[in-house]
Amino acid sequence: MNTRRWWDVAVAAVIVALCAVAVLDADSSNVEQWTLLGLLGALGVLYGTLLRRWVPLHVGINDDEPSVAVALMGQLPMIALAAAAVALNPNMMNTMVIVLPLLWLSSAGTLHAIVVNVVATTALGVGYAFNQGWTATGSLTALAISGISTAFSIALGLWISSIADWGTERSRLLAELTEAQGALEAAHRESGAAFERERIARDIHDTIAQSLTSIVMLAERASREPDARGTIALVEDTARDALSDARALVAANATVSTQLAPLEASLTRLGERFARETGVAVSSSVDLGDQLPRELEVMLLRCVQEGLANVRKHADAHAVSVTLRSTVAGVELTVTDDGRGLRGVTVDDERGFGLTGMRERVALVGGSLSVMDAAPGGVTLAVTVPHSPVPSNGATP
Template sequence: MISVNTRTWWDIAAGVTLVALAALFLVNPDNSAGERIVLIGVLAGIGAVYAFGARRFIAIDLADDEDPPLGLGLSLQAALLALVTVGVFVDPNMMSAQIVVMPLIWMSARSTVHAVIANICAAALFGTAYAAGGGWTSGSIGTGFTISVVSAAFSVALGLWITRIATWGVERQRLLEELTATQGELEAAHREAGAATERERLARDIHDTIAQSLTSIVMLAQRLRLEDTGSEAAQLIEETAREALVEARALVASNAAVTPSAASGSLEASLVRLGERFERETAVRVAVDAHLEVPLSRDLEVVILRCAQEGLANIRKHAGATAVSLSLATERDFAVLVIRDDGRGLGGYRLADEGGFGLVGMRDRLALVGGSLQVTDAPGGGVCLTVRVPHPSVHPQEAFQ
């Protein structure tokens, strides 16, 4: 938006020009008292049109796609042209008022064509008024139309040049904003990729160090129990090591890199691979049925994958299930992920409880994208986890509500 300082400078320029013309008309001995009154009235009218109407158009910014109201713009232009025409008829020196009037015509026009037409009309009116005021002599006709045509031509050329520069500036600003937004998205993608790489590295380290050490502890505890039958300490060591091993493997699984990409395939394929990996590692049957009618953005796909990973990790750690079903489908304006198991159930756990099963973190992750999480006891035993994520066409806050 054009600043207030720019408008102030316009006020100064218009005021100085009108005052200078008023002084010129007052000291011109060729003007009678009546003519001076008319000329001062014309200048006052131009000042009033500027102050109470045309001045507002100085603040219009092309970047806001805002156009002056057609009726008001035409009225102001007609008033300016009429006032200057009367003034030129009385005193040819009123042609100097074009310094103020022509820019105001451009700023109050709704389009370039509109401004050019107004300039042509101004040339015709001012030239005619000059010739009529000079008695329609050949000199007055030639001088009047020469001045008016040259002034209009200069106004059109300068107006087109300034308009082109302004349009170029607006386009450049829009391109800069788009570039900034793209850079922000790229930075976010790089951060996500870096975080995913770091999670995968940590998962590998856990698998190669802690998980392997726990496996060794389990094997040593089993050997100790064989050598010392009935040893409660050996049994406790084995059970504790097995629990820690399950936790470590679940942590590895929940941080494994399975995010969809052009190379790895679709979200549906990633869920199938996730289920196959879980089945290989736990010997728990996993049935995957994933189909989306409308594709999701990469960010939403990552959210769903992380929810699926966390859900399967919870089953691995707590459910004691023998079968798991994982489905992904479209329901109205949502992508719905449902994970069911036939394990021991919630056992009184509530999603509002802090800390348990990592579901609070899943709920918070979904809230960021306008999604929701529901955890209930499944019919016939086990747990049913339902994740709802809105499609990009739905406003996230509306979907969340």
């Protein structure tokens, strides 16, 4: 809302009304009437040329305050014109309805506004007492009008100023909040981008990188075999799986065999391929009371892949068992081998993406990961995650 435009209308209306009062006053001479019209016209010109600039354009948006010297250049002539008009006609005391608010708007501060308001009401009171001939009744009336006007002007001015200060402070806080929200959104975007890079790195490690490692190992084995047709077939199967994984990543869908088969079938297929590649026997057991959310199934399958990859690289094992079952705490996955054991190595000693990536992946769903020596030998990798069953219509919660 353009408050300056409304002020223009208000000032013009008051001046026109007072001009009509001056002209219609039968007790005034022609000279006094024309003088009053000149004083009121000068007051309007003073407002339009100088005082108007200090009226804010919009509510809640304050322009810079004038200096004391600049403010007095408009305020003192306005007070003088109003006081002179009152000295000629007591009805001109009504100029206070525009003079006193304009003094607040054009002041350089609260103290400045209070002082010029006192000066204005005093000057107008003196003009009124002069018009009444300095009689006791006229002087007493002038004093009462000046005192009441001063009290109301200061009280209302301080109240309105406090509201304006509150609005300005609110606007400042809102601007700071908007800026903070923008910075927070930028931080979230950066965090999201970093998280997405880490997720892609984990997915590449858990799928394509492991498949390529298998291909390298099978190729080395084929180079040592007199008849490598079986191994080459494994290389081809592994390469096809890697290609499928790559296509799934490109399509922004990190799931693999769970898209085409239940989790139990996916684990069986994974164990069979691992056994053909390494000669290590793999047994799997799945005992789940409810269907798991698809994202949880994929996470568990990735953990099995990483567990088998660690067996291949470090365990020197002859057999591996994979168990997935429901517990009171949620779902528990264990991958146990009969290899050489940890030999003092802990999860924190991991330097690659393997166990570290698995631990981060499990933590994202509120689960826990542990790696410990198994009895009588080997290593047990255990993952426990809470879960909610999938609704009966098969929708992921």
